[in-house]
Amino acid sequence: MRITKLGGAVCLTLLLTACGTNSGPEASDSTGPSASSSAPEPAPAADKGPECDGNKDAKGLHLLRGGTTALPGGGKVAYAEAGADGKHRTAVLSVDEAKQTVAPGRKLTLKGHSYTVAQICTYRVVLTTPDHSGTNQGAHMAKWPTTSEGHWRLRWHVPDNGPELGAVVTDIQAGPARASISATDARRGQLAFYDDVRIGSTVEIAGKLWKVETIDTGHMNVGMSSPDFKAGYVDLRQLGDA
Template sequence: MTAFVRSVRAGALAGCVLVLAAGCGGGSGGADASDTPPPPSHAPAPPADKGPQCEGTTTAKGLHVLRGGSETLPGGAGPVLYKEGGSDGTHRTATLSNGTGTGSAQSGTESWRVRPGQSLTVKGTTFTVSQICTYRVVLTPKDGTAVTQSPTPNPVDPTWPDLNNGRLRLRWHVPNTEKNGAISAVLHDVEAGPDRAYIAVTSRAGGGAAYQDARVGDTLEFSGRLWKVTVIDTGDGNPSMANPRSGYVDLQLIGPSR
């Protein structure tokens, strides 16, 4: 990639953060721009995930911690974030951390590498790691505490985002923001060889995510829904928000997250 294109991308990303702070894409306010992940480093593409996509109890009720994002745990246990994940082709593991932040801006003083079915104790509160997916970890309180978060569409505006035949198109660097600014999704970057995308979701109510190196066929979760990446168009290398050929990603609605 030329130095000129990198320079253009960096400038556009800086502008995108300002736009997010102003609540671009619908309504005033906007999700907290300080939670917006920084741009990726354009490192070589990681190997494709070996699968399985999910491992654990599919019907488990618990808190959904999305990949690259943090959630506040019930019982005063503080926030936990899904930092990294991997698979050996048979079983999945995840690295969780305390602290806040999304993407490479994650912070924390303690981390745990967990597997499905394992117990996890955070500040005296114990959870079962009920499920690990490429896109989320489900934590179920062992003391029977009901988790108030339910996998339902965005409660501020259940119709967000607007879909076309169940499809959501995210254009490079153009935030798609709920009308009250409570949640926003943005395609931060697209890369070729192989085609992959960096999609970030910010939310004032929690449920933020940072899906780096997403590929066609991958499943994502946000706004209480599951989405499949169906198209990645890398565009012409010019990320200007006024450029109709700057690249895009199509997400197809699968259904509510369960």
């Protein structure tokens, strides 16, 4: 089963207009895009792990996977690609279309400022500065999202919007069950795009860590007007502060 997949720009439009969302201040009744009955794509190889590598206690600037983060001294950096060999992790960072591969402990200069790559995870990179300053982006969203006993359900193409930040499941596939989740800020653009997450994966949204607990693939190979249509969803379980 292949479901229509949205790129970052379209995700941003969906989130900011709250197409089809059932929560947040901008709710509407839009049903969203049509489903697709095209053949499923082969599943990418599973990440070799480990999930995280480096200093787990490091406090600094969080670069979320697939998103763009503003640097304190100006400019933006993206966590563009992730890599792992079973023992260690690497990440590809992109600044103004210039890419560099980094490992934990690597020192680098971005827009004239010095940083150390303190930690690399499947879902984030943590950068520290000589004075250890840095802000965990999203930490100010402490009152969002609304959860039920620490669980948060995100439905396919139905954005869940907070005062500034929103999240939406843009894609669900089977064989194995996997999904893509976008987190977007009205002012800062796309903060994260977690592509091909599976049950057990960790994501960081709104300054919190979440475990992917359930991926329901639904029944979306029929038209949305069909009585047999059932949209999929992803259940996240809160692990704690990021």
